[in-house]
Amino acid sequence: MIALPSASELFAQGRPRPAAELLAEGAAEAATVHVGANRFLSGEGVGSEAAYKRRVAAGGRIMQHAHIGYREPERTVEAMREVHARVGEAGFVVDRFGITLDWSMGYPERDRAARPRGTGIVLRGADDFARMADAAPAAIHCGDFMLGLPGALENTRAALLAGVTALGNMGQYFTFRLLGWDDDVATTEATVRALGLIAAQGQEVLVHSNLDDGFAAMFLDMCSSIGMVLIEKYIVEDLIGARLAHCYGHHFSDPVSRHAFHRALNLVSDTPGTMIYGNTVSYRSTPAGNYASCASYLLTDILSLRRMPSGHAINPVPVTENSRIPSVDEIVDAQIFAGKLAEHAPGYEPLIDWRASDALAETLVAEGRRFAARILEGLARSGVDTGDAAQMLLALRRLGPRRLEALFGAGEPEERRDARRPVVKASWAAELDESIAHWAARAPAALAAIGPGLTVCVGTTDVHEHGKVLLAGVFEQLGVRCVDAGTAVDPDDLVDIAVAQGARCIALSTYNGVALDYARSLMAELRGRGLAMPVLVGGRLNQVPDGSNTDLPVDVTADLRNLGVIPCVSLDDAWPVLLGASPPPREAEAMATRPAMS
Numbered sequence: 001m002i003a004l005p006s007a008s009e010l011f012a013q014g015r016p017r018p019a020a021e022l023l024a025e026g027a028a029e030a031a032t033v034h035v036g037a038n039r040f041l042s043g044e045g046v047g048s049e050a051a052y053k054r055r056v057a058a059g060g061r062i063m064q065h066a067h068i069g070y071r072e073p074e075r076t077v078e079a080m081r082e083v084h085a086r087v088g089e090a091g092f093v094v095d096r097f098g099i100t101l102d103w104s105m106g107y108p109e110r111d112r113a114a115r116p117r118g119t120g121i122v123l124r125g126a127d128d129f130a131r132m133a134d135a136a137p138a139a140i141h142c143g144d145f146m147l148g149l150p151g152a153l154e155n156t157r158a159a160l161l162a163g164v165t166a167l168g169n170m171g172q173y174f175t176f177r178l179l180g181w182d183d184d185v186a187t188t189e190a191t192v193r194a195l196g197l198i199a200a201q202g203q204e205v206l207v208h209s210n211l212d213d214g215f216a217a218m219f220l221d222m223c224s225s226i227g228m229v230l231i232e233k234y235i236v237e238d239l240i241g242a243r244l245a246h247c248y249g250h251h252f253s254d255p256v257s258r259h260a261f262h263r264a265l266n267l268v269s270d271t272p273g274t275m276i277y278g279n280t281v282s283y284r285s286t287p288a289g290n291y292a293s294c295a296s297y298l299l300t301d302i303l304s305l306r307r308m309p310s311g312h313a314i315n316p317v318p319v320t321e322n323s324r325i326p327s328v329d330e331i332v333d334a335q336i337f338a339g340k341l342a343e344h345a346p347g348y349e350p351l352i353d354w355r356a357s358d359a360l361a362e363t364l365v366a367e368g369r370r371f372a373a374r375i376l377e378g379l380a381r382s383g384v385d386t387g388d389a390a391q392m393l394l395a396l397r398r399l400g401p402r403r404l405e406a407l408f409g410a411g412e413p414e415e416r417r418d419a420r421r422p423v424v425k426a427s428w429a430a431e432l433d434e435s436i437a438h439w440a441a442r443a444p445a446a447l448a449a450i451g452p453g454l455t456v457c458v459g460t461t462d463v464h465e466h467g468k469v470l471l472a473g474v475f476e477q478l479g480v481r482c483v484d485a486g487t488a489v490d491p492d493d494l495v496d497i498a499v500a501q502g503a504r505c506i507a508l509s510t511y512n513g514v515a516l517d518y519a520r521s522l523m524a525e526l527r528g529r530g531l532a533m534p535v536l537v538g539g540r541l542n543q544v545p546d547g548s549n550t551d552l553p554v555d556v557t558a559d560l561r562n563l564g565v566i567p568c569v570s571l572d573d574a575w576p577v578l579l580g581a582s583p584p585p586r587e588a589e590a591m592a593t594r595p596a597m598s
């Protein structure tokens, strides 16, 4: 069974400065940095989006959120104007825009130019934020790559001055790791200073936390996610004095648990929510098919908000989400679709029996409270100062979702492995289990024969971990020894681990539009060491070409093949390589005895 590390073990790689000092430094900046004016705040006559949310929720209208962000700020401003105007002409309202900032915004400002870049938008200073804020008479939500990363303080200053009163994303603090940046003490200190600045504002600024960007995307038990809500609220609201608004939705596919989670969240929090995110993992079909998935989660969210008006906005995700970054037309269509569906929704209410979902919500709350209480008691026992926000954040981040659940989860411990039986299985985990069984059954019989002698090293280029979980699950069923190099692992570290563990093949999962750059560095690393092991790559095999004027990622499968990498649309493309990578019989026997590493 996993042991609870002591505080000195947890902080062996560095301990943050006292939160009191960091919060005071942040608060001191409030003398010059405060919420600025913009079209939305002055147009609606409110001091903050939270006040607007309470007013509209009380009036019963379902608010709408549109996520948007193209590489060029000007193009994004144009797109926001057009989306807001065209949805308005159709009789509906986009209440807020979520700006998909590029992950390079997470680096400290002085570092950004020299760092790798993804598919999102880069804003330089308060003026760029102000241009976004004044693009349309709607609230601006800066939810990604602001808080929770080393550039937190600069980004927060700029956003506040532009009148942005909902910024995040605390979920990213726990899971997002920027390539080439290992200093989680600096990340923690920057985030706590920024939270100090937010807490000292005269206006109510919502600190946003997207649970699905955080540990919720890896917790096996949905109760743990409610527990995490309580722990995050304790840190941000009780220890720091800011208001914490939660978002969830990517990974909540079935209507009963999606509604139950909304109910549970609102039974433990009275802070207006930011948005309920779309169930993007269910977008696995054509645009027409994805509209059915869109209708399924939106109807659940609209009916949930009519029962418990929490201030959350609904988020109709354009139906091209699973293939590329959506166009303006697709964003407008999704918004009009949502507005129309909200008109139809009330007609369903007499048909619905909420008892099963409400009972599930009670379980999520009760077990979530137990998980949170155990975490606080456990960390105090380990010597962490649970009254210090910086120590709390870093201890949780370093423990990670698996150890937190294994140590403090609500479910009964499992014999075979360091985990607990989920009280309420998370939908993403249930869906992946099905996918693992599907792919393991498709594997050629020969692979199961040679599996025990074969070691494969898996890893990801970014936070997207489910592809890697799928690979590891399939390999485990085939008896293939799987070495897990982790998420957002740098190419040199990936090769180090693969070599140290005697891997004969690397299986890489990538989703953030960095496939080609990453593969180049990885192949250079292997060649530099005179190594020629096969490299399988799957996920989203695309990248925005340098100097591109379309800022949309393009497929790089052919380029990857020219590099000597094996691009995989699915596991079917991996089988022949794995069969070919198997060691000669004698060596296979020796390898078969070595334990898997995770």
Ligand code: B12
Binding pocket: 100, 101, 102, 103, 118, 119, 120, 144, 176, 177, 212, 213, 214, 217, 218, 250, 280, 281, 282, 283, 284, 320, 321, 322, 323, 324, 325, 326, 462, 463, 464, 465, 466, 467, 468, 470, 471, 507, 508, 509, 510, 511, 512, 513, 514, 536, 537, 538, 539, 540, 542, 553, 568, 569, 570, 571, 573, 574
């Ligand atoms: C879930 C998800 C997330 C979750 C990830 C949770 C987690 N911990 O894993 C969260 C919410 C955290 C997230 C964050 C982001 N995401 Co995201 N995400 C998705 C989503 C919805 C599903 C991807 C997924 O995991 N699918 C599950 C896997 C198992 O299914 P699959 O991909 O079909 O896998 C099959 C094959 O590809 C194969 N496979 C996969 N890997 C490998 C590897 C090998 C070796 C082999 C053989 C096979 C193989 O196996 C599977 C079965 O065949 C996709 C959209 C979509 N619907 O696909 C967007 C998507 C990948 N995300 C995207 C983006 C941009 C981001 C963000 C940058 C957004 C933002 N601005 O914050 C951040 C990342 C930030 C960071 N720090 O890295 C974009 C990528 C754009 C692009 N490259 O074109 C997508 C496509 C959405 C979009 N349209 O914009 N995301």
